[in-house]
Structures are given as C-alpha cells and as structure tokens.
Amino acid sequence: MTLKEEVKQGITCDSVGKPDSILSRAVCLSVHPGKMILFPFLHWFNKRYRNTYQFARLIFSFDLLLIGIMIGLGSVAVFLALWSPTSFSDKIYFDATVAPREVIAGAPSTLIIRYTNGTDEDLRNARLNLKFPDHFLLQEITHEGEQVDPEEIIIGDIPVGDSGSVRIRGVMFGDIGGEQTFTSSMHFVHGLEKNLGGLKTDVYTFSPVSSTLALTLTLPERLIAFQPVEGTISYKNTGEIDFPDISIEPEWPEGFTFTSSETVIYNGAFALPAINAGESGEMSFGGFLGDVGEEVTFLFHPFFTFGDTHYQQETLEHTAPVIPPQVTASHRINATSWRPGATTSITITYENTGGFDVSDVELGITSKSPFFYQDEYRVDSSEYPELSSLEPGASGEVSINVPIRSYITQNQTSEYENLSITTKSIANYTLGDGSGQRIETVGSSIQTKLTTPIVLESFGRYATAGGEQLGRGPLPPRVGTQTKYWIFWHISGTTNDLESVTLTGTLGEGVEFTGGQTVSHNSPAEYEAGTNSITWTTDLIEHTFSPTSKIVAVAFELGITPTEDMIGTTPTLLDDVRLTAVDALTGEIVTAYGSPVTTYLPNDLMAVDKATVQ
Numbered sequence: 001m002t003l004k005e006e007v008k009q010g011i012t013c014d015s016v017g018k019p020d021s022i023l024s025r026a027v028c029l030s031v032h033p034g035k036m037i038l039f040p041f042l043h044w045f046n047k048r049y050r051n052t053y054q055f056a057r058l059i060f061s062f063d064l065l066l067i068g069i070m071i072g073l074g075s076v077a078v079f080l081a082l083w084s085p086t087s088f089s090d091k092i093y094f095d096a097t098v099a100p101r102e103v104i105a106g107a108p109s110t111l112i113i114r115y116t117n118g119t120d121e122d123l124r125n126a127r128l129n130l131k132f133p134d135h136f137l138l139q140e141i142t143h144e145g146e147q148v149d150p151e152e153i154i155i156g157d158i159p160v161g162d163s164g165s166v167r168i169r170g171v172m173f174g175d176i177g178g179e180q181t182f183t184s185s186m187h188f189v190h191g192l193e194k195n196l197g198g199l200k201t202d203v204y205t206f207s208p209v210s211s212t213l214a215l216t217l218t219l220p221e222r223l224i225a226f227q228p229v230e231g232t233i234s235y236k237n238t239g240e241i242d243f244p245d246i247s248i249e250p251e252w253p254e255g256f257t258f259t260s261s262e263t264v265i266y267n268g269a270f271a272l273p274a275i276n277a278g279e280s281g282e283m284s285f286g287g288f289l290g291d292v293g294e295e296v297t298f299l300f301h302p303f304f305t306f307g308d309t310h311y312q313q314e315t316l317e318h319t320a321p322v323i324p325p326q327v328t329a330s331h332r333i334n335a336t337s338w339r340p341g342a343t344t345s346i347t348i349t350y351e352n353t354g355g356f357d358v359s360d361v362e363l364g365i366t367s368k369s370p371f372f373y374q375d376e377y378r379v380d381s382s383e384y385p386e387l388s389s390l391e392p393g394a395s396g397e398v399s400i401n402v403p404i405r406s407y408i409t410q411n412q413t414s415e416y417e418n419l420s421i422t423t424k425s426i427a428n429y430t431l432g433d434g435s436g437q438r439i440e441t442v443g444s445s446i447q448t449k450l451t452t453p454i455v456l457e458s459f460g461r462y463a464t465a466g467g468e469q470l471g472r473g474p475l476p477p478r479v480g481t482q483t484k485y486w487i488f489w490h491i492s493g494t495t496n497d498l499e500s501v502t503l504t505g506t507l508g509e510g511v512e513f514t515g516g517q518t519v520s521h522n523s524p525a526e527y528e529a530g531t532n533s534i535t536w537t538t539d540l541i542e543h544t545f546s547p548t549s550k551i552v553a554v555a556f557e558l559g560i561t562p563t564e565d566m567i568g569t570t571p572t573l574l575d576d577v578r579l580t581a582v583d584a585l586t587g588e589i590v591t592a593y594g595s596p597v598t599t600y601l602p603n604d605l606m607a608v609d610k611a612t613v614q
Helices: 003-011 022-031 033-048 056-082
Strands: 092-099 108-117 123-131 137-143 153-158 163-171 180-190 196-206 213-218 227-237 245-251 256-260 269-272 280-289 295-306 309-312 316-323 327-333 343-352 358-366 376-379 395-403 420-431 438-449 455-461 483-492 498-507 511-519 526-528 533-541 552-560 572-583 589-593
Touching: 092 180, 092 196, 108 123, 108 153, 108 180, 108 196, 123 163, 137 153, 153 163, 213 295, 213 316, 227 245, 227 295, 227 438, 269 280, 327 358, 327 420, 327 438, 343 358, 343 420, 358 395, 376 395, 376 420, 455 572, 455 589, 483 498, 483 572, 498 511, 511 572, 533 552, 533 572, 552 572
Parallel strands: none
Antiparallel strands: 092 108, 108 163, 123 153, 123 180, 137 163, 180 196, 213 227, 227 280, 245 269, 245 295, 256 280, 295 309, 295 316, 327 343, 343 395, 358 376, 358 420, 420 438, 455 483, 483 552, 498 533, 498 572, 511 552, 526 533, 572 589
C-alpha cells in the first residue's frame, strides 16, 4: 500500500474498521481520537454481546453504567482515605509517659499526661476527666504540683501554644502482658465571637511486664518415679501495697496425680487469703508421681482475685529431675488373715536396684487401718546391721512383728462388715550420690482379710438399770435360803458372720439353773447336769458391728442356796464363760471369753453392797 493510501485509510477509519499499518493507526488516532479510545469497548461488544443477547446494545449499556458507578465509588473511597479534614480538637495534643518505664502489677507507678494547645485560639474553662482501668488503686492526682479532685480536674484557660501536665499515681492490678487502658476527656470553650464547646479525648494503653507477687516451689532435689511427692509453694508480697485475695491454678504434669492439700480449692485453683505488704506465706500439696520420664515440669498460674475477676500474674515453672526407685521393697504376711488381739509376723524383701550405694536404710510396713496401733512399724540397722549400707544389687529379708487391736469402735471406721487390712511396704534411705538426699519409696499394697473381733459381755443383775427388780430372795444372801439372779450374755462387735456358734459357762457351787430364760436369737439355752454347765448354740450369727445391727443376747436365771461354809464369802454364780465359732469369711476358728459372775454386782444399785453371804 502506498503512503497516500495509508494516510487515506487512517483518515477514513470508522467504528468498525481497523487500520492495518502503524502509520494509518497514527493518522486515525490524531484525526479521530474518540474512535480509537472506544475501540476496545466496541471490540468487547462485538465479541461478547452482539448476536448473543436479544437486546445486546441495551444490556451492554447497562453493564457499562454499573462499571462506571463502581469505578466512581472506588475513587471516592480512595480520596477519603488519602485526605480528611483536620478538626479543631486535632490540634490539641496529648501524650502520656509512665514511670517506672516498665509497669509492675501490684506496685505503684506514676502516669504523666501532658497537653498542648496547638490551635490558634485560647481554650477557656478547660476541665479534664479521667477514666481508670478496672480495679486501679488511685493514690494521688496532682495538676501543676497541686492535688486535685479526681472526679474532675479544673485546668482553667489554656492560651495558644501553652502546655501543662497532670500526674496520676496509683497501682495497676492487671494481667501480665495484658492491657491497662486510661482515657482522658478534656472539655473546653473556644471561639472569638461565639462560645463554642469542644471535646478532646485520648486513650493510653500500658502493659504490666512483671508482678510484686513472687512464687517459689520447693520439691525434693530428686523426685522418685512411682512414689508419693510432697511440695511447698511459698508466696510473698514484695511490694508496698496490700494484695487482694490470691488464687493459684496448678497445671499438673502428665503422669502426676494430685492427692491432697490443706489449702481450700475453689474451681480447680488454690484459694489464698489477702497478703499485706512485705508478708509471705506457704501452702503444701501432695501427689503421686507415675511414669514421667527423666524430668517433670510443674506449672502454677497465680491470679489477683477481685470477686469474679482474675488477673493472671507471672507463671511459676519448676522442672525437676526424676530417677527410678533405688531400693525396692515388697512384703508377705506370715498368716492367712489378721487376727484381732494377736501379733502377726511380716517378712519384707528388699533390693538395691539402682546405680548408687544407699545408706541408713529403714524398712517397714504402713497401714491406715484403725486396727493398727500406729501408722507405721519399722526396722533399721540397729536391728539388722546389713541395712547400714547397700551396694547396687544387694538384697535380703527382714521381719517385723505387728500387734493388732482386739476391737475398734464404730466411730473409727465407715465400713462395718467383711473388713480387710491394706498394708504397704516402705523403704527409707540416703542416696550415695553425694547429695545426701533422704528418699522414701513405697511398695505395692497387700490386702488381707480380717478375722472378726468379738465383744462378749457376761454379767449378772438383781435389778434392771432402771431399778425394776429381776431377782428374788434375800440380799445379801443368807445360809439355807435361795437367792435368784439373772445372768446376761451379750455378743457384739463382730464384723463377719459367725457359724457353728457355741456359748457356754459352768455354774458355781450351790448354784442351780431355775429354767427361766430369754434369748434374742435361735433356740433356748440348755443345762447339762453332767458338766454342771449351761450352753447356748446357734448355726449362724450375722455380723453385729454395724450401727443398725442388734446385739445378740442370752439371759437366764440362776439360784444359789448358800451353805454355812460360804458365810463371809462372795460366791461365784457362773465361771468359765467361753464362745467358740467359725468365721464365715476367713474360715478361722474364733474364741472369746466372758467375765465370771459372782454375787458382787458393782453396777446394780439394789445389790452392790449386798454380796457377802450371812
């Protein structure tokens, strides 16, 4: 195409034509700039709308309108974001500093708020109001060195360019790392011809970095796996301000089981009282350390407590090494059951399974059973010299004799039937690693059945405790005349059922069974002339130790006719009182003995001083 033709094509370009050469396009743009600008829109219309929609031009125009509105809104938003008018109050400047620079929760700090009038008008009748964080303890507010009312600080007039400051002294109680927010609001009047009211508000945020509440945890130098652990948390108010209530939330390590503490626990946290400035205290806890590896970490999160509001202080973190038990101890009981009133021999087997020598070894048995006279029974090198020092791998056996109570009272236990006694072996020793740490380990427990105790009462009466006469005949007894007494047998205190029960007693000289009797259980008692004895039997007596159980009672009447050789004596009415039975739980044969009964009846007001035969 010739140059003349290219120019002509550029001059004659239209809305549907497109010049082929660069020269033609340049001529078209210079002659018809609008056509070239519209060309992309025309191209988009031909490609997307023409022959696609029935009203293609209308739909295309509507879409262009929407696009234009969106572009316009975006432009306005950008304009507003990049430019905003400066208000009058923006030229009033506030800044705040705090001393010391690092805020300490629970300690006094001073906040200084400075203001400057950067406007071109005087500020008249200026007043400053302050809003403090929750539970902020205000101590003092001064303006230009003079104390002011904290409710509203009167500043007065502030000339153009003038500055001033307000000092606030107080104590922040907040979360460590949290935010404490102060807000200042200045009200003023300005304007040369009109009194215009104004307000300047600013917010200052500070974050406590430490606390005056100091915690330390005391644990044994080395913890022993699979053993009880006792720890003590010491807490102190290192500041000059009295604390509110304190709570400490424990985060126990995995494998540790919390068991006890004398400190009150509320919502999973230890609740401590308020602490005065400079004072300290401590609380203890106990637990059991399981399989925790070579070290264990305890975490305790302390809080200042204001009702339902809690401010977390610095977390106490304590990591302690853990070693396996050095001395293992197990035991066996040299009997099939514990027998009340008897002494049982226990054998303790021990071994140093650790890597250190140990010294001053004590071995023993512990139990919480009320049938034990004491919680622990121990032996040491004074009885077994080989316990003075144990090398790794050393082992042996020792014996301990443990006495058992004959009976207990109902208020000593909450279990009343089929009782057993749980015992654990214990080993106490000093580590030979140079630390001198004293270690106590506890072995596995053994539960052994308890053969039932029996309380057998045997006594006589001439009258009831209320004074009603039971016996007959003269008091004191007289030669040749029969005096009748009632004998009582009471069976109680049994924790297991008794089978094949036999209760018997031998009548004294000149005493005979009258036949009068009453029993609370099973068949009547029987007199055997050949042995001059009275016997009561039953196949079964259910346990009687429970508070809801009834005493098993047998009562019968005996008469005595004194002879002349009994004058001046106190004759025996019944002797050799004995009970035999089989313990239904343990299978052991049990025996109990009752007191002999004479004419001396110290608890019978009617017969107490009338026992000697006349």
